[in-house]
Amino acid sequence: MTSGLSLADQIALELRADIIGGRLLPGMPLVEADLVRVYNASRNTIREALHRLGQEGLTRYVRNKGVMVRRLERAQVRDLFVVRRTLELQAIAHSPALTDEQAERMQNAIDATTLAREREDWRAVATHSLVFHQHIVGLMRSPLFDEFFAQVIAQLRLVFCAAPDEQRFQSPWLERDREIYHLLLQQNKPAAGEAMSLYLDDSERLSLALFLHP
Known part of the structure; x- marks a missing residue:
């Protein structure tokens, strides 16, 4: 506790x-x-x-x-992605270079996601990927944002549970998380921001497809 x-x-x-x-x-x-x-x-x-x-x-x-x-609805899924874009893109655009500690946390999340995928534990894949994105928001070093985003990723986890085929839904994201991480390591924030924006566009599209009724 x-x-x-x-x-x-x-x-x-x-x-x-x-x-x-x-x-x-x-x-x-x-x-x-x-x-x-x-x-x-x-x-x-x-x-x-x-x-x-x-x-x-x-x-x-x-x-x-x-x-x-709770079971979420389509409008709530859209709102979650408004929040994600605001916080994650802001964190990438305005944070300083990664510290060793921040880099290690991100690498650990990616390693955990990789291991879960090798074990075909797709539920864990989703969880560890969300932890990686929590570390993205953590770049802003704001306890208030960290606490708020923890609530956001919990709601996102409920969204992902709606996927009828977890493997198909979760398979694309690990390599894209890894790409964003490497761009941040290289301090290439414009490219990292663009990669994140495309990531969120695709994630929102696939998430909304799980909720057919507006």
Whole structure:
């Protein structure tokens, strides 16, 4: 657990991590009694944690069913990509050269994605690729943006869960992540920004195709 946070905040962070990790999928119920037992917390604390996840757009209350992991809609997917373009392109355009620590974090995410792809663990491929993009936003060194983007990638993870063929959906992105990383290492920010822009265009197009109804 993370120190300095309330128990409700800590539980919300762990549940968000489960969403990013693909362990909680759209439509799954979050049963209060089960969470009380798992986290050894009061019902009020669990309700507060679930409320926080609802504020982050990750859960919704369904009458007669309770709280469930949220299924996103097409308009919300579009909005997520507006946010991605704003933050990721801004981070590339205005950040200084990569520090050794930043480069190592990105390389580690790419290595983890590569290993997951070799194992054909496509759920993990999606998760590690999102972590790479979290490190892109991290170039701005803004804790507020980092926290906000963690909520964004959790919602994106729910989008990717809608893909009927995870392998086909996730296969294109590793080489493109690697290209962006190498361009950043070379301090070629214009080319990195262009590669990221094309990446996001293609990712948005394929993501929207998962949601046929506007």
